[in-house]
Amino acid sequence: MSAPILVCEGLSRSFGGVKAVAGVSLALPAGQVTALVGPNGAGKTTVFNLITGNLRADAGSAMLRGRSIMGLAPHKVARMGVARSFQDLRLFTHMSVRDNIRTATETSAWFWQPGGATARRAREAATEEALARTGLLELAEARAIDLAYAERKFLSMARILAARAEIWLLDEPASGLDLASRLRFGALLKEARRQGVAICLIEHNLDVVTELADRIAFLDQGQVLAEGEPEAILKDPKLAAIYFGDRGEAA
Amino acid sequence: MIAYLTNLAALAAIFGILAATLNVAVGYAGIFSVAHAVFFGLGAYAGAQIALVLVPDALVAMLVAGLVSGVLSLCLALPALRVRGEYFVAASLGLQMMATTLFSEWKTVTGGIGGLTGIPRPHIFGVEVGTLPLALAALGLILLATAALMRGAFGRTLRSIRDAESAAEALGKNVAAAKALAVAFACAGAGVAGALFALHMQFVNVESFNLDQSVLIMAMVIIGGTGTLLGPLVGAVILLSLPAGLAFLPFIPATEVGAVQQMVYGLAMTLLMIFRPAGLVGDLSRGKSTA
Numbered sequence: 001m002s003a004p005i006l007v008c009e010g011l012s013r014s015f016g017g018v019k020a021v022a023g024v025s026l027a028l029p030a031g032q033v034t035a036l037v038g039p040n041g042a043g044k045t046t047v048f049n050l051i052t053g054n055l056r057a058d059a060g061s062a063m064l065r066g067r068s069i070m071g072l073a074p075h076k077v078a079r080m081g082v083a084r085s086f087q088d089l090r091l092f093t094h095m096s097v098r099d100n101i102r103t104a105t106e107t108s109a110w111f112w113q114p115g116g117a118t119a120r121r122a123r124e125a126a127t128e129e130a131l132a133r134t135g136l137l138e139l140a141e142a143r144a145i146d147l148a149y150a151e152r153k154f155l156s157m158a159r160i161l162a163a164r165a166e167i168w169l170l171d172e173p174a175s176g177l178d179l180a181s182r183l184r185f186g187a188l189l190k191e192a193r194r195q196g197v198a199i200c201l202i203e204h205n206l207d208v209v210t211e212l213a214d215r216i217a218f219l220d221q222g223q224v225l226a227e228g229e230p231e232a233i234l235k236d237p238k239l240a241a242i243y244f245g246d247r248g249e250a251a
Numbered sequence: 252m253i254a255y256l257t258n259l260a261a262l263a264a265i266f267g268i269l270a271a272t273l274n275v276a277v278g279y280a281g282i283f284s285v286a287h288a289v290f291f292g293l294g295a296y297a298g299a300q301i302a303l304v305l306v307p308d309a310l311v312a313m314l315v316a317g318l319v320s321g322v323l324s325l326c327l328a329l330p331a332l333r334v335r336g337e338y339f340v341a342a343s344l345g346l347q348m349m350a351t352t353l354f355s356e357w358k359t360v361t362g363g364i365g366g367l368t369g370i371p372r373p374h375i376f377g378v379e380v381g382t383l384p385l386a387l388a389a390l391g392l393i394l395l396a397t398a399a400l401m402r403g404a405f406g407r408t409l410r411s412i413r414d415a416e417s418a419a420e421a422l423g424k425n426v427a428a429a430k431a432l433a434v435a436f437a438c439a440g441a442g443v444a445g446a447l448f449a450l451h452m453q454f455v456n457v458e459s460f461n462l463d464q465s466v467l468i469m470a471m472v473i474i475g476g477t478g479t480l481l482g483p484l485v486g487a488v489i490l491l492s493l494p495a496g497l498a499f500l501p502f503i504p505a506t507e508v509g510a511v512q513q514m515v516y517g518l519a520m521t522l523l524m525i526f527r528p529a530g531l532v533g534d535l536s537r538g539k540s541t542a
Contacts, residue, residue, distance in 0.1 A: 052421065054417070054420075073420075073425075074417075074420040074421060075420050075421075075423050075424055075425050075426065078420070078421050078422060078423040079423040083421070083422070084421050086417070086418060086421075090415035090417060090418035091414070091415065091418070092410060092411045092414040092415055092418070092419075093414050093415070094410065094413075094414055094478075095407065095410055095411065095414065099407055099410075100411075102407060103404070103407040103408065103410075103411045103419075103422065103424075104422045106404040106407065106408065107422070107423035107424065108404070109405075109408060109424055109425040109426075109428040109429035109432065110405070110428075110432070111400060111403075111405050111432065112403070112404065112405070113404045159418075159422060163422055163423070
């Protein structure tokens, strides 16, 4: 296993009296898929929000290649190479598919992008590559809002691909996908893993987890109860009881 | 009659600039400001003072007015843009109310309620020029700049922020900076329109820069079509021609034109929001979506 790119230690965050995340430690190595599994309300999305700077942690640290990213604004964390998807996708609904992806390659907020023609060609190449890899080439000029559900999910992945991030935080990327789309998604993820992307995904579909995850971190009530190989975690009767028990239902 | 039409055309071009620039904030970046008349006013006073005190050169007046409005909008936008959506509307409303008071009280600069009179006709390099060609040229340049910016990366950044701010942030976009730039661009344009207005009317007072004016400009953008290049222009021409058109109808007494005009505006806005929520020029499917 290679050295982790992102290391979180003791991440904690409370909302009022509720401890949403209580001392979560997590390491994401390059070329590995880590699945965050747990019942609803376990704190999985909150962990993502703490890493990306959308929420401030009460305690704990997050180091990206040895540099702390705690307290940084979300756009700065993103520019350092952490990309994320959202459960509700948050596409740029009134923009074309190609513009959705293109804008993921443009990070300067200024009137123009730096780097001149060479950088522009590289951005265009990244856009076209993301379109091709997600199978969206034929829909490139369609507006995001007019896409079918599965294609919207792939557009959300295409934006991440085009952003050329080394860490992907994916929030339920395969939920609601039919079998064919799920296989396409699996292939996309495996290719990224081969290219050395450190992937962390929140997923309720245990078939997807079994197929794609190298490791599982099982979260409950804001804490990592267990971490390890998928088989060991998923066969643990205690964890299964929590996952399928009356406190939370698999969505 | 020709003088009347030339005057109307010059005003249409000036309000075209106002609507087109407000549209950059509202239509592309999703920033709903009801304080555009403040920056129109700042530009008008700055332009008027340049012409009165320094030199009646239209280019200098427009440049200074654009700078004053653009820079001041930045000072105000940076804190105000930290609040989201509907809260920004309230913040801009507060700014509009403060500015109206300031414009009527700061007599040394604005002339108070009485305003500034005797503003010289516009000149360029010492030669007197009409405001219509000036305003048309400025409108053309601003539309060109807007089209270029909105077609490029900056336009995509603004539209991505409008559609899903948190996702834009997650892709590395500095949302506050992009919004502040959009506001500065829009307000600098309003400043240029202000200078043109002062030189055209040769008189300015606070009446032209109050909340009613801001609402009128917003109505031009919404009726014409937000997020389109030509929509705001269409809105400006329609809303400016409406009072003139109503005045020509023999069955409306001259004293009632104002009231009828308000009712027509209101009815038009309501019908438009029901049948064409994206405005006259806007994309039909927009506004009906849930996003």
